[in-house]
Amino acid sequence: MSSGEDDLIARYFKPIAADPGALRLADDAAVLKGGGDDLVVTTDAIVEGVHFLSNDPPETVAKKALRVNLSDLAAKGATPAGFVLTLALRDANERWLAPFARGLGDDAAAFHCPLLGGDTVSTPGPLMISIAAFGRVPPGGMVMRSRAEPGDxxxxxxxxxxxxxxxxxxxxxxxxxxxxxxxxxxxxxxxxxxxxxxxxxxxxxxxxxxxxxxxxxxxxxxxxxxxxxxxxxxxxxxxxxxxxxxxxxxxxxxxxxxxxxxxxxxxxxxxxxxxxxxxxxxxxxxxxxxxxxxxxxxxxxxxxxxxxxxxxxxxxxxxxxxx
Amino acid sequence: MSSGEDDLIARYFKPIAADPGALRLADDAAVLKGGGDDLVVTTDAIVEGVHFLSNDPPETVAKKALRVNLSDLAAKGATPAGFVLTLALRDANERWLAPFARGLGDDAAAFHCPLLGGDTVSTPGPLMISIAAFGRVPPGGMVMRSRAEPGDxxxxxxxxxxxxxxxxxxxxxxxxxxxxxxxxxxxxxxxxxxxxxxxxxxxxxxxxxxxxxxxxxxxxxxxxxxxxxxxxxxxxxxxxxxxxxxxxxxxxxxxxxxxxxxxxxxxxxxxxxxxxxxxxxxxxxxxxxxxxxxxxxxxxxxxxxxxxxxxxxxxxxxxxxxx
Missing domain, CATH: 3.90.650.10 (PurM-like C-terminal domain)
Structure with a gap:
């Protein structure tokens, strides 16, 4: 007994959620081991028609959604630890979802930033992909915006x-x-x-x-x-x-x-x-x-x-x- | 020199982001101290017309957006540690945003779950609020879905x-x-x-x-x-x-x-x-x-x-x- 939403998750996203903390996307939440590090948390969303175009290839939409967050982690000096995904879709269109998930999975692997969890919701409006990404730094090690000094x-x-x-x-x-x-x-x-x-x-x-x-x-x-x-x-x-x-x-x-x-x-x-x-x-x-x-x-x-x-x-x- | 988006964040959301890890919402990311705990991560989005109605009071929309995530943390045995917010808006309408932020701030305080960061984007479509929330459990302490045993x-x-x-x-x-x-x-x-x-x-x-x-x-x-x-x-x-x-x-x-x-x-x-x-x-x-x-x-x-x-x-x- 599975709903359409569960089928969609099992089919497209479970294969790219290999991290043990993702619990195979079969639980309500994921686990991130603290391990003494500080966790750097960032979130960025992209909206169809605003941040990407309707006819952009789904692979590149997925990559952009993840990469804009990885860019924030990089700027903060953080090593990627994982991300959660909110996907607002008009319908569960396989021709869009399959390449989207493939692009996302390729980047998650390439940047060592596993999918940990997510939420898939229906919307009558534009597609929207919101990602919250997590990175690790040694305690107190996050690079801030606010520390520039004259002479730098x-x-x-x-x-x-x-x-x-x-x-x-x-x-x-x-x-x-x-x-x-x-x-x-x-x-x-x-x-x-x-x-x-x-x-x-x-x-x-x-x-x-x-x-x-x-x-x-x-x-x-x-x-x-x-x-x-x-x-x-x-x-x-x-x-x-x-x-x-x-x-x-x-x-x-x-x-x-x-x-x-x-x-x-x-x-x-x-x-x-x-x-x-x-x-x-x-x-x-x-x-x-x-x-x-x-x-x-x-x-x-x-x-x-x-x-x-x-x-x-x-x-x-x-x-x-x-x- | 501030853009409209920065003004909006400063006006409505900075007052409810009092946690030091939020860096007054003035950086690209937030810091969550690990402190030896496991972090439980969950994300849930709500969409206008699907999870809430256009004429629902903005305070209750904000509370629902946060509470559906707090409910996941509770079920996993986790103590709330904070959340990040993605807000997709058609316009920056003060009559909606002011009560929305007030409702969110009241709940963030009541549940000891501070706003840590977020992203505000424009959309031509329905309002959407996506929250990723973080909780703490002792190492290995997250309550799973998958451990039920006959006789329970x-x-x-x-x-x-x-x-x-x-x-x-x-x-x-x-x-x-x-x-x-x-x-x-x-x-x-x-x-x-x-x-x-x-x-x-x-x-x-x-x-x-x-x-x-x-x-x-x-x-x-x-x-x-x-x-x-x-x-x-x-x-x-x-x-x-x-x-x-x-x-x-x-x-x-x-x-x-x-x-x-x-x-x-x-x-x-x-x-x-x-x-x-x-x-x-x-x-x-x-x-x-x-x-x-x-x-x-x-x-x-x-x-x-x-x-x-x-x-x-x-x-x-x-x-x-x-x-």
């Missing part, structure tokens, strides 16, 4: 702006005639790369960190506000992909768009000057590019963005807001 | 069927001319009573437990299946409120409806015979009524429901399923 270097991982332009292409707001450029940017929008490899280096060397999800400019302002400091950014040093540089040269986009677009899921952190080399070395060791883009300064004013001539750039919109 | 008593807390009839009244499918009956049943639908007080007694005396959320008959079948056992239930002993008894006497509802309706959020557990008195005594100590309704028996057949004459009752529908 400001560092970002990877490249900035790709995902926002990927979304602009999908929405028909931006033309990218070069197929390779198009694929690169779409891929960055659909499948973020959580910088889990950087977690240890962040714990060891950074003073403050967060992930860049709502746009670099706005997220930097949040980090500065949380730390009670300001910043000076050398706009020309913001790391951009070849794809974005090319579109900028064609006049199709601007730096302001790249740094306010969101969905980057890169790491923004501050590193004391005397630890920067060690941090950069550790980042090279895990194959993640990191770039110093400015410095933390004393004060409570908004971060200053300077162009190559040292003149301040006005950013019309700092970040994405839902409301 | 089958016990439920409170009364069964009230909430399902409350929903039927709200949907206009059931008339309740008596205002007191009506209010009782609506209250049970809108504001479940998580049996947090029973957590210690369940840990100490029960062999298996779960909460009754999808209907007693279906949930009992799940517990039996998870434990590899069957059960015999004395249907006449199922605890019913005066309100439900009255409606049954009027021929407006039936026992079958009461035990398959869902939304009870009572505890279903199995207790070895020699521990039953101690369990009942502990339950009295925390002011929760518990009733023995049958026994676990060997076998893998579906649980048998017997009437006062010992004849088997056929239940047309065991439980609520979303799909």
């Amino acid at each position: 270097r400001i560092v970002v991982s990877g490249t900035i702006g790709d995902a926002a332009l990927g979304l602009a292409i999908l929405k028909g707001k931006l033309m990218a005639s070069d197929a390779a450029v198009r694929e690169t940017l779409l891929g960055r929008y659909r499948i973020p790369q959580p910088r889990i490899g950087l977690a240890g280096a962040l714990r060891n060397y950074s003073r403050a960190a967060m992930d860049v999800s709502d746009g670099l400019a706005g997220d930097l302002a949040k980090l500065c506000a949380a730390s009670g400091v300001s910043a000076v950014i050398d706009a020309a040093s913001v790391p951009l992909s070849e794809a974005v540089r090319g579109l900028m040269q064609q006049g199709q986009t601007s730096l302001a768009t790249a740094v306010s677009g969101g969905d980057d899921y890169e790491i923004l952190c501050t590193i004391p000057e005397d630890r920067f080399e060690a941090f950069a070395e550790a980042a090279r060791g895990v194959g993640v590019a990191v770039t110093s883009i400015g410095a933390v300064v004393a004060g409570k004013t908004a971060p200053k963005w300077l162009n190559a001539e040292g003149k301040e750039i006005a950013l019309p919109r700092l970040s994405y807001s839902h409301f | 008593r089958i016990v439920v807390s409170g009364t069964i069927g009230d909430a399902a009839l409350g929903l039927a009244i709200l949907k206009g499918k059931l008339m309740a001319s008596d205002a007191a009956v009506r209010e009782t049943l609506l209250g049970r639908y809108r504001i479940p009573q998580p049996r947090i007080g029973l957590a210690g007694a369940l840990r100490n005396y029960s062999r298996a437990a779960m909460d009754v959320s999808d209907g007693l008959a279906g949930d009992l079948a799940k517990l039996c299946a998870a434990s590899g056992v069957s059960a015999v239930i004395d249907a006449a002993s199922v605890p019913l409120s005066e309100a439900v008894r009255g409606l049954m006497q009027q021929g407006q509802t039936s026992l079958a409806t009461a035990v398959s309706g869902g939304d009870d959020y009572e505890i279903l557990c199995t207790i070895p015979e020699d521990r039953f008195e101690a369990f009942a005594e502990a339950a009295r100590g925390v002011g929760v009524a518990v009733t023995s309704i049958g026994a676990v028996v060997a076998g893998k057949t579906a649980p048998k429901w017997l009437n006062a004459e010992g004849k088997e009752i056929a239940l047309p529908r065991l439980s609520y399923s979303h799909f």
